[in-house]
Amino acid sequence: MTQQNVVVSDTKPRIKRAVSVAQKPVTVPGRYIQYSYPRSRRVLKNLEINGEQRINSWVDSMRASSPTHAKSTLSLAEEQYTSWILRHPSALDMFEQIVDASQGKQIVMFLDYDGTLSPIVNDPDCAYMSDSMRKTVRNLARCFPTSIVTGRCIEKVYNFVQLAELYYAGSHGMDIKGPSKSFKFNKDKKSEEVLFQPASELLPLIAEVYQELVEKTKSTVGARVENNKFCASVHFRCVDEKKWSELAQQVRSVLKEYPKLRLTQGRKVLEVRPTIKWDKGKALEFLLQSLGFANSSDVFPIYIGDDKTDEDAFKKLIDRGQGLGILVSKFPKETSASYSLQEPNEASIISLFHRLLHHHS
Numbered sequence: 001m002t003q004q005n006v007v008v009s010d011t012k013p014r015i016k017r018a019v020s021v022a023q024k025p026v027t028v029p030g031r032y033i034q035y036s037y038p039r040s041r042r043v044l045k046n047l048e049i050n051g052e053q054r055i056n057s058w059v060d061s062m063r064a065s066s067p068t069h070a071k072s073t074l075s076l077a078e079e080q081y082t083s084w085i086l087r088h089p090s091a092l093d094m095f096e097q098i099v100d101a102s103q104g105k106q107i108v109m110f111l112d113y114d115g116t117l118s119p120i121v122n123d124p125d126c127a128y129m130s131d132s133m134r135k136t137v138r139n140l141a142r143c144f145p146t147s148i149v150t151g152r153c154i155e156k157v158y159n160f161v162q163l164a165e166l167y168y169a170g171s172h173g174m175d176i177k178g179p180s181k182s183f184k185f186n187k188d189k190k191s192e193e194v195l196f197q198p199a200s201e202l203l204p205l206i207a208e209v210y211q212e213l214v215e216k217t218k219s220t221v222g223a224r225v226e227n228n229k230f231c232a233s234v235h236f237r238c239v240d241e242k243k244w245s246e247l248a249q250q251v252r253s254v255l256k257e258y259p260k261l262r263l264t265q266g267r268k269v270l271e272v273r274p275t276i277k278w279d280k281g282k283a284l285e286f287l288l289q290s291l292g293f294a295n296s297s298d299v300f301p302i303y304i305g306d307d308k309t310d311e312d313a314f315k316k317l318i319d320r321g322q323g324l325g326i327l328v329s330k331f332p333k334e335t336s337a338s339y340s341l342q343e344p345n346e347a348s349i350i351s352l353f354h355r356l357l358h359h360h361s
């Protein structure tokens with residue numbers, strides 16, 4: 001089994017790493033500065049580590065994030081929060097700078113779903129988006145090409161979002177669809193067709209591993225496996241913390257038979273996905289290309305996300321030297337996003353969207 005990016009957990013205030021890493025400023029068009037982590041650190045983060053060791057460290061990191069453990073690090077969190085927020089200031093506080101940087105450029109919006117457009121809840125089937133968020137995203141899509149980029153499969157996320165005018169990149173970007181031809185940003189005017197499925201030949205394999213994961217984990221109370229078409233998600237949120245190691249081992253024991261699949265970590269979830277080099281960052285690039293901005297310097301992509309998997313998109317923006325990433329997080333976290341938005345995310349995200357719309361009108 002190969003593994004990458006198995007690093008972040010849900011609520012853990014990862015202060016020490018977040019503030020101790022020396023960041024290198026990267027100038028981007030506009031008046032502000034983005035920060036990126038030194039290459040050696042990025043390479044280090046992506047090193048594949050022995051599976052067993054990795055699973056143990058992941059479970060340890062989840063334990064440390066549970067409320068009882070988190071209390072002991074709270075004062076540290078408070079102390080160091082100020083330092084983190086200086087590096088990743090609130091996108092609302094920096095709104096004028098964002099507007100200045102995007103001047104004369106086409107803003108293109110990329111939005112993660114869970115934890116960004118909808119609150120994190122125990123039951124993944126109940127992660128509803130509010131009507132006010134839907135209305136605001138609809139308005140946003142009238143002004144700027146807008147995509148949902150999510151770990152969920154397109155069908156599920158569409159049921160929540162219900163906006164036909166958006167682009168959707170489901171299964172961590174492995175299933176990309178465009179909006180119907182009636183919408184103005186669909187330049188090709190080809191309606192609702194599949195734009196890209198880079199791992200389509202692995203569909204039967206994912207279906208098979210999903211069934212095996214269901215079977216293997218059924219004895220663990222609270223465990224849940226979600227079929228996300230090109231990925232499968234094993235949820236830990238409702239499992240007794242004492243059983244997390246056991247559940248992680250169950251997942252690992254299934255995965256070791258599937259060299260074409262790998263494991264990544266999200267918020268109290270392990271995600272099984274193809275080993276192909278495709279992620280939310282690649283999906284962002286693909287969508288920009290589909291929109292006709294492949295080599296354009298007149299585009300300003302804004303990506304908003306809350307999760308480890310969104311970091312690939314934040315990094316892609318830094319590599320392109322365009323636009324900016326906004327991390328939705330209550331706690332300081334190691335991130336390649338330039339700015340932050342804090343929970344309750346709905347209020348702050350809607351407020352940011354309203355300000356963008358107001359400025360555009």
Ligand SMILES: O=P(O)(O)OC[C@H]1O[C@H](O[C@H]2O[C@H](CO)[C@@H](O)[C@H](O)[C@H]2O)[C@H](O)[C@@H](O)[C@@H]1O
Pocket residue numbers: 112113114115119120121122123124127149150151152226228233235236237266267268269271307309
């Ligand atoms: O890329 P995203 O849109 O952020 O999707 C990532 C995963 O999100 C969902 O799980 C997360 O949200 C659930 C509902 O709030 C929560 O119960 C779970 O603990 C979180 O990990 C979704 O269920 C997964 O399939 C997505 O891959």
